[in-house]
Amino acid sequence: MFTASEVSARTGVLAVTLRQWERRYGFPSPARSESGYRLYSPQDLARIEVMQAFLRDGVPAGRAAELTVRGFLPGEGQPLDNPSTSPAERERAGEAWSGALLRALMTPDMTAANRILAEAQLHLSVEDVLLGVMAPALVGVGELWARGEITVAHEHHASAFLRGRITALLDAEGEATTGPLLVAACAPGEQHELGLLMLVLVLRRRGVRVTYLGANTPLGDLAIFARQLGAQGILLAMNGTWALEATQNQWSDLNGLELPLFLGGGLMNARPELAAALGGIYAGPDAAQATQIILQQLSDPDSAQPRSVEASAVQELQTNATQPQTTHTKTTQTKTTEEKA
Ligand code: B12
Numbered sequence: 001m002f003t004a005s006e007v008s009a010r011t012g013v014l015a016v017t018l019r020q021w022e023r024r025y026g027f028p029s030p031a032r033s034e035s036g037y038r039l040y041s042p043q044d045l046a047r048i049e050v051m052q053a054f055l056r057d058g059v060p061a062g063r064a065a066e067l068t069v070r071g072f073l074p075g076e077g078q079p080l081d082n083p084s085t086s087p088a089e090r091e092r093a094g095e096a097w098s099g100a101l102l103r104a105l106m107t108p109d110m111t112a113a114n115r116i117l118a119e120a121q122l123h124l125s126v127e128d129v130l131l132g133v134m135a136p137a138l139v140g141v142g143e144l145w146a147r148g149e150i151t152v153a154h155e156h157h158a159s160a161f162l163r164g165r166i167t168a169l170l171d172a173e174g175e176a177t178t179g180p181l182l183v184a185a186c187a188p189g190e191q192h193e194l195g196l197l198m199l200v201l202v203l204r205r206r207g208v209r210v211t212y213l214g215a216n217t218p219l220g221d222l223a224i225f226a227r228q229l230g231a232q233g234i235l236l237a238m239n240g241t242w243a244l245e246a247t248q249n250q251w252s253d254l255n256g257l258e259l260p261l262f263l264g265g266g267l268m269n270a271r272p273e274l275a276a277a278l279g280g281i282y283a284g285p286d287a288a289q290a291t292q293i294i295l296q297q298l299s300d301p302d303s304a305q306p307r308s309v310e311a312s313a314v315q316e317l318q319t320n321a322t323q324p325q326t327t328h329t330k331t332t333q334t335k336t337t338e339e340k341a
Pocket residue numbers: 131135138139140141142143146155159163189190191192193194195196198199235236237238239240241242262263264265266269282283284285286287288290325326327328329
């Protein structure tokens with residue numbers, strides 16, 4: 001067995017880094033001496049060297065730890081996560097896991113849901129798991145709910161489970177210490193946060209520092225926070241017309257920030273022109289494309305769409321938004337025909 005300083009001397013990894021990996025990734029998992037000191041086994045030592053090799057290859061720390069813990073070696077292709085696997089094959093695999101995940105969530109059988117996600121994570125990149133497995137399962141949940149085939153309880157349970165899995169991946173990824181700094185929030189009145197969380201994770205994996213605030217964020221408070229942090233940009237999620245009026249009313253609270261304001265989410269995907277009408281930048285339909293657009297914009301600010309102060313698109317949508325919304329707060333049994341429309 002080796003003490004932390006012996007491991008440091010052999011591998012060059014500082015004791016403080018070893019403790020950080022242990023805390024963040026659950027690896028290495030040293031035994032303890034009688035007096036409480038960490039003792040590393042030869043296997044721990046070997047894994048630390050594998051982790052270092054992944055890091056030298058440019059693999060982000062969270063992913064490197066994930067691969068190391070699963071017993072992969074640098075350069076060793078995984079069945080579906082290597083360049084020789086076609087996007088179509090990865091898509092088909094994602095669809096199969098996504099269907100299985102949806103069934104498990106609706107049963108509900110959380111042991112199966114965990115197993116399916118673990119398998120998917122073993123074979124697909126984190127991005128493919130988020131966008132090809134979890135996101136379609138969530139869309140499936142929404143369709144079942146809208147057709148009155150599942151209860152609000154089923155939807156809440158599935159959302160809470162997936163939120164937990166995404167935040168676990170975020171924790172495992174850890175925070176970069178360099179790189180552009182962004183603040184991410186849901187617009188005022190917006191409760192849908194899972195898509196934005198996915199984007200935060202994808203961006204962090206590209207070395208962007210993103211501070212995540214959460215659902216329903218007043219824009220004035222967001223501005224104060226972004227200024228205090230010295231952020232270089234803001235991500236704002238808007239998924240439905242329910243968030244539009246408050247966002248437009250509070251938009252002037254962002255005046256003077258002089259930062260790119262990236263907009264996305266379901267509403268923006270349906271009406272991309274609203275982003276410029278509000279005064280922001282539409283950053284793309286999903287987390288993968290948004291990441292590219294955001295990185296491009298941060299490195300070349302002139303590439304942004306021109307900002308416009310035309311509010312007519314927003315006003316027109318607000319007028320149409322007065323029609324009744326379906327509600328997740330009613331059970332399937334009590335939904336009226338009008339609400340389902
Ligand atoms: C889970 C869920 C909820 C949960 C959210 C829990 C949570 N913690 O997030 C709760 C219960 C709160 C909820 C509430 C409501 N919901 Co809901 N909900 C859903 C559901 C099932 C999943 C949402 C989701 O996570 N989707 C998956 C993610 C991955 O997709 P995404 O959000 O589009 O994100 C991607 C991109 O848009 C982009 N992106 C996302 N954010 C951002 C931000 C930026 C800056 C950028 C660049 C990109 C970006 O990247 C993401 C990843 O690729 C959807 C079904 C669906 N089709 O999505 C319905 C759905 C969105 N809800 C719906 C409705 C109607 C509602 C309610 C109005 C019901 C009600 N009256 O109570 C409320 C509105 C609450 C509010 N004020 O926000 C409808 C919306 C229909 C419409 N007209 O738009 C849907 C589509 C269900 C349906 N089929 O009818 N909901």
